[in-house]
Amino acid sequence: MKKGNWLPAILIGFAVLLAGCKENNSKETAGNNKSENKASIVEAEKFVPTGYDSTITVNVEEKTLTGSLKLKSTNNTGKTQDKIYFHVYPNQFREDVDLLGGFWRQIIDENSEPGSIEVTEVQVNGNKGSFKLNDTVLEIPLDNWKVGSAIDLDFKFTMKVPKNNGRFAYDDNAIWLGNWIPIQAVYDERGWVTDPYLSMGDPFYSQVGNYTVKVTVPGTYQIASTGKEKEAIKEQDGSLSYSTTIENVRDFAMVIMDENYKKFSDQIGGTTVNTWYLASDSQEAVKQNHEAGIRSLAYFSKVYGLYPYLEFDIVRTGMFTAMEFPGLIYLPKSILESNETEIGSVVHETAHQWWYGMVGNDEVKEPWLDEALATYTSTRFMLEEFPEHGAANLEMRKDMTEGTEMHEKKGIFIGSSVDKFTSIGAYSQLVYQKGALMLENLEKEIGKEKMDQLLQTYFKEYQYDVATSSDFISVFSEELGPEAKEYFESWLTGKEPEFKQ
Numbered sequence: 484m485k486k487g488n489w490l491p492a493i494l495i496g497f498a499v500l501l502a503g504c505k506e507n508n509s510k511e512t513a514g515n516n517k518s519e520n521k522a523s524i525v526e527a528e529k530f531v532p533t534g535y536d537s538t539i540t541v542n543v544e545e546k547t548l549t550g551s552l553k554l555k556s557t558n559n560t561g562k563t564q565d566k567i568y569f570h571v572y573p574n575q576f577r578e579d580v581d582l583l584g585g586f587w588r589q590i591i592d593e594n595s596e597p598g599s600i601e602v603t604e605v606q607v608n609g610n611k612g613s614f615k616l617n618d619t620v621l622e623i624p625l626d627n628w629k630v631g632s633a634i635d636l637d638f639k640f641t642m643k644v645p646k647n648n649g650r651f652a653y654d655d656n657a658i659w660l661g662n663w664i665p666i667q668a669v670y671d672e673r674g675w676v677t678d679p680y681l682s683m684g685d686p687f688y689s690q691v692g693n694y695t696v697k698v699t700v701p702g703t704y705q706i707a708s709t710g711k712e713k714e715a716i717k718e719q720d721g722s723l724s725y726s727t728t729i730e731n732v733r734d735f736a737m738v739i740m741d742e743n744y745k746k747f748s749d750q751i752g753g754t755t756v757n758t759w760y761l762a763s764d765s766q767e768a769v770k771q772n773h774e775a776g777i778r779s780l781a782y783f784s785k786v787y788g789l790y791p792y793l794e795f796d797i798v799r800t801g802m803f804t805a806m807e808f809p810g811l812i813y814l815p816k817s818i819l820e821s822n823e824t825e826i827g828s829v830v831h832e833t834a835h836q837w838w839y840g841m842v843g844n845d846e847v848k849e850p851w852l853d854e855a856l857a858t859y860t861s862t863r864f865m866l867e868e869f870p871e872h873g874a875a876n877l878e879m880r881k882d883m884t885e886g887t888e889m890h891e892k893k894g895i896f897i898g899s900s901v902d903k904f905t906s907i908g909a910y911s912q913l914v915y916q917k918g919a920l921m922l923e924n925l926e927k928e929i930g931k932e933k934m935d936q937l938l939q940t941y942f943k944e945y946q947y948d949v950a951t952s953s954d955f956i957s958v959f960s961e962e963l964g965p966e967a968k969e970y971f972e973s974w975l976t977g978k979e980p981e982f983k984q
Contacts, residue, residue: 531557531633532731533667533692540699541739546598546653548642552665557633560670564628567636568668568675569621570687573600575680576645586682586907589803590649598645598652600665606637620677621665638665650813654801656761658739661808662687664696666734669845669949678847683910684901685839685846685853687734691947694735697726705744707759708737709810711794729792729810731947733843736808738798747773751781754790758797764819772797772814775826775869779833782864786935787837788942795836797829804828807835826872831861842942843949848900851975852952855897855918860938862919863931880923883916891977897921898952898975921974928982929963937962 539550558564576582577599582591605614605623615622628634642663644653650661662680669676669688678686698706702721706712710727718724729735740759747758747769758773776797784790796811799819805828806813812832818825834857838844844852862880866873890896890909897918904910926934941950941958952975959967963984970982 530559530690532690533557534695535664535666535692535735536695537664538697541658541701541704543658543701543704543739543741546644546646546658548640548644548660548663550640552638552640554636554638554667555633556636556667558628558630561630563630564670565625566675567623567625567628567634568677569623569665570619570662570668570677570680570689571600571602571616571621571665572619572662572680573598573642573645573651574616574619576647576649576651582682590647590682592648594646595648596646598643600640600642602638602640602665604637604639606635608635609637612636619680620668640665648801648803650802650806652801656741656743657800659798659800659802659813660737660739661802661806661813662734663737664735667692671845676845683904683907684850686901688845688847688949689733690843690949691731691733693728693730694732695726695728696735696737697724698737698739699724700739703742704739705742706737706739707757707796707798707811709735709808711755711792732792732809733840734808736811738796738800738811738813740798744799749773749777751777752784752790754780754792755794756780756797757794760799760819761816764799764816765822767822768819768825771824771826772818772829776829776833778868779830779861779864780836782868783834783837783860786863787860787938788841788946790836791841795833805832807832807839809836809840824872826869827861827865827876830864831857834858834860834864837942841947842945843947844951845949847902849898849952850901851897851914851918852950852955854914855922856938858915858919859922862923877923880916880920883912884920887912887917888977896975896977917974921971925970925982933962 534555536553537550539548541548556567576597578597602614602616602621605612607623607625613624623636625634644651644658646652651663652659666689669690676688678688680686694710696708696710699718699722700706702723706725708727709732710729712725712727715723715725743761744759745762749756756777758769758776760769780790780795792810794810798811798813799816800813802813802815804815814828818828835853838856839846839853846853862873862876865876890913895903895909895913897913937959941955944958945954956968956971966982966984970980973980
């Protein structure tokens, strides 16, 4: 691939999991908050993050995890509850699930093998509880869980890691665990939101939690995770136990790597940036991506808001595309195996540490909020730090946003939820590219300084929270007037007005 022609491939990689047919599910529709409320959460006196404390042992030969998860959850819903729900995404890959249609073909191939999670026991406040596992949703009955009160839950589970090309899988050198840990469903104006895990789109919607994770692996293995690990403890059998604690993150991901993995490390302010790669990878490509990761993390911290965590890991995995998690991103092996310059993925996924990670959104209902922002801010960085890449990015944007009217005539727009999209092409054109164009056109009218100021305000107001499209538009309208509301609402629904005050 010639230098400068990497962007179309990057685009496919970015969007490949993010478009798609998605049906919104919720277990209750009697929530009483208004859609304009900050974070889309029913009003409570104070939001208290759920605490997750997990201990697991990894059998790298069998590709299994055995462990427990203790949770402390406070009722932030604004009303008494008789149930609580958790996402158990590994169950999507169990043996009896049809993963042959739609976009699963990018994740599942002839070499794929199933995997799943088995919850063997649930305790509620120290007493054995009942539970129901429906596909990727775990339902636990409760007795009069009052507003503001906390419950203690204890899960015992085993997991079989599937073999595929997705977020939760393995290859000869690593096991990567994305969306593996049971995570509490969000309760908003629709009730408990329990969207299924489909192939296209990021079907994830979560509030921040506080995590403590202890993992025991064979003595020759090392890990990278959302948190910063303490020095490993050597057990009597020669295995190593790593532990980490981190607060205010939306999920917890981890990669377990054998001795063939190496890393580059640098310190940026209070954050250690690690880029993990195989010794057989291109040293030039690794260095290019490591540098881009460092520089983009520093840039976004300066321009939009400080990155607060102690570590940021960039990890080569066998997933077919790049992917973001709090404090950790995947890069596909194709990027690091080649000497060709390809840094777009690492920059885009680093931008997601701000837009999705620290400022959350419902990625099913309003995917543009993180994808358009990550695409726009990535290009801003590229134009200033890697001008050749930035210019190529804008040229691609011009090409990709032509012909969007064919989708818009069918009622598919920038602001559509993922269930409206039936192709990766439409999703890429609208949510990523035209969404970024909407922001770039506004920047031309109000200037970079004002645009940066408003995104700083947005970040500051919704950090560690969940923002909606209305929240985003309100930040701009308060500064720019009602014309901003008209501008965004028009673009999000298929029109392309210029911004005029």
